[in-house]
Amino acid sequence: MTNNSSLIQVENLHISLEDSTELVKGIDFAMGRERVALVGESGSGKSLTARSLMGLLPASLHVQANRFELLGEAVLAYSQRQWLQLRGKQVSMVLQDPKYALNPSQNIGRQVEEPLVLHQSLAKKTRVEKVEHMLDAVGLPNPAKLRKLYPHQLSGGMGQRVMLAIALINDPQFLIADEPTSALDHAVRDQVLELIASLVEERNMGLLLISHDLQQVADYCERVLVMYQGQLIDQLPASQLSNATHPYTQTLWSCRPNIDKRGQTLPVLDRGALATLTEGAAK
Amino acid sequence: MSVLELKDVSISHVQGLEKNTVVHDVNVSIKAGECFGLVGPSGCGKSTLLWVLAGLNPHWSGGIRLLDQPLTPGKVFSGELRRRVQMVFQDPYASLHPKHRLRRALSEPLKLLGYQDIDDRLSEGFKLVGLSENMIDRYPHQLSGGQRQRVAIIRALLLEPKLLLLDEPTSALDMSVQAEILNLLNELKAKRDLTMIMVSHDPEVVDYMCDHAVTMKAGRIDKETFYD
Amino acid sequence: MINSRLQKDPLEKSTKRIASGLHLPHWLNTFNVGLVMVVVLLGLALLAPLLSPFDPNLQNIQDRLLAPDAQHWFGTDRFGRDLFSRVLYGARPTLILVSLVVILTVPIGLIVGICAGYFGGWTERVLMRMTDIVMSLPSLVIALALVSILGPGLMNGALALAFTSWPSFARQARTETLSIRRSDYLSAAKMQGVTGWRLIVGHILPLVLPSAIVRAALNLGGIILAAAGLGFLGMGIQPPTAEWGSMVSSGSRVIFDQWWVAAVPGFAILFASLAFNLLGDGLRDKMDPRHDK
Numbered sequence: 001m002t003n004n005s006s007l008i009q010v011e012n013l014h015i016s017l018e019d020s021t022e023l024v025k026g027i028d029f030a031m032g033r034e035r036v037a038l039v040g041e042s043g044s045g046k047s048l049t050a051r052s053l054m055g056l057l058p059a060s061l062h063v064q065a066n067r068f069e070l071l072g073e074a075v076l077a078y079s080q081r082q083w084l085q086l087r088g089k090q091v092s093m094v095l096q097d098p099k100y101a102l103n104p105s106q107n108i109g110r111q112v113e114e115p116l117v118l119h120q121s122l123a124k125k126t127r128v129e130k131v132e133h134m135l136d137a138v139g140l141p142n143p144a145k146l147r148k149l150y151p152h153q154l155s156g157g158m159g160q161r162v163m164l165a166i167a168l169i170n171d172p173q174f175l176i177a178d179e180p181t182s183a184l185d186h187a188v189r190d191q192v193l194e195l196i197a198s199l200v201e202e203r204n205m206g207l208l209l210i211s212h213d214l215q216q217v218a219d220y221c222e223r224v225l226v227m228y229q230g231q232l233i234d235q236l237p238a239s240q241l242s243n244a245t246h247p248y249t250q251t252l253w254s255c256r257p258n259i260d261k262r263g264q265t266l267p268v269l270d271r272g273a274l275a276t277l278t279e280g281a282a283k
Numbered sequence: 284m285s286v287l288e289l290k291d292v293s294i295s296h297v298q299g300l301e302k303n304t305v306v307h308d309v310n311v312s313i314k315a316g317e318c319f320g321l322v323g324p325s326g327c328g329k330s331t332l333l334w335v336l337a338g339l340n341p342h343w344s345g346g347i348r349l350l351d352q353p354l355t356p357g358k359v360f361s362g363e364l365r366r367r368v369q370m371v372f373q374d375p376y377a378s379l380h381p382k383h384r385l386r387r388a389l390s391e392p393l394k395l396l397g398y399q400d401i402d403d404r405l406s407e408g409f410k411l412v413g414l415s416e417n418m419i420d421r422y423p424h425q426l427s428g429g430q431r432q433r434v435a436i437i438r439a440l441l442l443e444p445k446l447l448l449l450d451e452p453t454s455a456l457d458m459s460v461q462a463e464i465l466n467l468l469n470e471l472k473a474k475r476d477l478t479m480i481m482v483s484h485d486p487e488v489v490d491y492m493c494d495h496a497v498t499m500k501a502g503r504i505d506k507e508t509f510y511d
Numbered sequence: 512m513i514n515s516r517l518q519k520d521p522l523e524k525s526t527k528r529i530a531s532g533l534h535l536p537h538w539l540n541t542f543n544v545g546l547v548m549v550v551v552l553l554g555l556a557l558l559a560p561l562l563s564p565f566d567p568n569l570q571n572i573q574d575r576l577l578a579p580d581a582q583h584w585f586g587t588d589r590f591g592r593d594l595f596s597r598v599l600y601g602a603r604p605t606l607i608l609v610s611l612v613v614i615l616t617v618p619i620g621l622i623v624g625i626c627a628g629y630f631g632g633w634t635e636r637v638l639m640r641m642t643d644i645v646m647s648l649p650s651l652v653i654a655l656a657l658v659s660i661l662g663p664g665l666m667n668g669a670l671a672l673a674f675t676s677w678p679s680f681a682r683q684a685r686t687e688t689l690s691i692r693r694s695d696y697l698s699a700a701k702m703q704g705v706t707g708w709r710l711i712v713g714h715i716l717p718l719v720l721p722s723a724i725v726r727a728a729l730n731l732g733g734i735i736l737a738a739a740g741l742g743f744l745g746m747g748i749q750p751p752t753a754e755w756g757s758m759v760s761s762g763s764r765v766i767f768d769q770w771w772v773a774a775v776p777g778f779a780i781l782f783a784s785l786a787f788n789l790l791g792d793g794l795r796d797k798m799d800p801r802h803d804k
Binding site: 042043188212213214215256257258261262266267268269 | 428485
């Protein structure tokens with residue numbers, strides 16, 4: 001770990017439904033001011049884990065953990081009011097699809113400004129300046145004009161940049177990005193990931209990047225956590241991915257098609273073997 | 284022998300008095316047994332073109348020859364042509380009727396065509412795509428995304444199409460499931476002598492899958508590639 | 512999203528807290544209460560001949576306008592007829608009329624709405640303008656006019672009420688059809704050769720029907736009130752047949768001295784209307800995901 005001050009410490013995290021079906025089955029991880037990818041298939045519990053870190057799980061889910069610390073605070077018992085203080089200020093989140101995540105009836109300027117209004121008391125003029133500065137920082141052209149636009153006037157990539165501006169405007173210490181590019185065009189994906197990684201680096205923040213595309217996020221993260229069916233089955237530095245030993249990680253790493261694989265069968269998961277493997281690990 | 288020939292095809296949306304042309308003068312010829320790719324960013328007109336070829340959008344102009352049959356703008360597909368062109372949609376969560384069990388969804392078109400051996404054909408279909416047959420009485424919401432996309436592929440193949448249209452068939456799926464579906468499509472192409480047209484925004488998928496591809500930009504063909 | 516989450520989450524939590532604070536048992540919900548009330552209503556109507564102590568139409572001038580007592584539980588009216596028996600029998604025409612209205616309005620509304628939404632263009636314009644016109648008519652007034660043309664009676668009352676209550680079903684069905692018209696699964700069905708009525712009945716109807724049923728249940732309360740209104744004005748079922756609306760009307764002449772004559776059928780109307788409203792509300796909670804907690 002590059003930084004000793006730990007941002008997140010989770011030990012034995014369980015998330016279960018009311019009928020006690022376990023969706024996340026006791027995972028441990030810790031991270032500091034670094035870029036970490038949380039990778040897995042849909043249903044692996046990766047989004048639930050991230051949402052639990054934002055206090056955003058629906059009330060019907062039960063969260064249990066031996067240790068659940070965010071920025072050194074035990075947040076498991078936090079009330080909604082305490083979460084409100086934390087979210088958008090110390091930790092924030094970028095979601096999958098800007099089409100649904102942005103409010104269609106408010107202009108961009110107002111939505112980017114809102115976290116400032118909620119968490120800081122600044123003069124209107126300072127706020128506008130900050131908003132324009134932030135929009136500029138996420139690579140959007142002509143911020144003064146952009147402030148007046150509405151979400152439907154933006155492309156998906158621009159929308160995601162706006163989401164990022166909203167998430168970062170209060171200079172949080174930690175950012176969670178939940179599949180931030182899967183609603184975007186292929187060509188734009190790398191640009192957005194590049195932007196997220198560089199902004200996080202610049203501001204010395206922690207980043208938890210959630211994705212199902214291991215190859216794509218590997219370039220932008222230092223460390224990778226791999227989840228499968230509610231368990232954390234592998235963690236390794238991104239640079240070691242090509243030598244991964246776990247069969248699941250290997251498959252995720254190599255299943256992306258490309259021109260060199262023409263005519264070959266793509267590697268797929270042997271789910272039967274994987275089931276015995278994970279059961280063995282659980283015991 | 285070409286399965287599909289497009290000559291100066293343009294497609295417009297008519298909104299009130301405004302006519303908005305989204306695809307301009309497309310010329311392309313697709314051979315039998317080919318996997319043809321349509322690549323481009325969202326809004327480039329690739330899906331619009333696919334929906335015309337699927338017979339779901341009759342507002343086009345120019346000349347289309349599909350399976351040796353000239354098409355007329357404004358007319359819907361019928362009879363033989365209708366069953367020989369089938370499509371797999373982008374979002375497997377939206378392409379299966381939420382209140383129909385798989386058995387009903389898959390057997391209805393066969394009943395309409397007057398087949399007797401429907402159960403045999405269904406079980407053959409399930410085997411073909413590698414799904415367990417005891418799923419047949421489930422509803423779509425009881426399946427995972429990859430399973431649904433397999434069901435959508437069975438549905439298309441049951442009508443024995445000559446041309447299979449694929450509208451971003453894997454973009455809503457996990458990377459690992461995408462690999463499974465792409466493998467399946469390649470296998471089917473070899474087994475069934477299918478011609479496929481695949482729309483994708485991911486150039487790598489097209490590079491991997493296709494024998495012939497065009498890149499579209501703002502409604503026009505920007506680049507045509509032949510893979511060897 | 513971040514902001515809306517901020518606002519939404521505490522709300523969810525707080526409703527949960529209130530619900531658990533009251534300690535309502537799991538089975539005690541709107542749907543079940545409504546269902547029990549409707550079943551009681553149907554049971555009383557069906558078993559009226561067994562349950563009623565007197566012939567509802569038997570006049571006995573000596574016993575007129577008696578206050579409730581052990582013999583006449585709800586008292587008697589100005590012809591000396593037993594009010595308890597009349598209220599029980601009165602449930603029958605009300606329920607028949609209400610079911611007739613539902614049988615007439617739901618299919619008409621669904622056909623008009625689905626056709627308008629599915630075909631679009633001129634079909635839609637003509638059908639929806641018709642719907643708008645009927646919707647803009649004051650329903651009870653038009654029902655009265657129709658009854659006065661057709662003549663009073665159960666069937667005509669139902670026709671008159673049905674005529675003004677189908678448009679809301681049509682509008683709802685049209686909106687829902689519009690929202691699924693371009694869905695992938697309908698396109699897929701069309702590509703598979705499923706067209707025309709087979710598509711409408713087999714594919715669109717199952718998706719539009721649940722909310723129409725919910726709306727019907729919610730509307731029933733209003734229809735009961737309207738039916739009672741017709742009866743009150745003498746445009747419903749004709750005397751001497753027991754009917755709640757006309758019973759209230761005849762009771763209203765003596766309301767200051769013998770309040771129970773009007774209050775008893777009035778309470779019956781309240782009970783029936785409330786029963787269907789609760790049932791409808793409960794159905795909506797159960798079937799409509801948009802009202803999910």
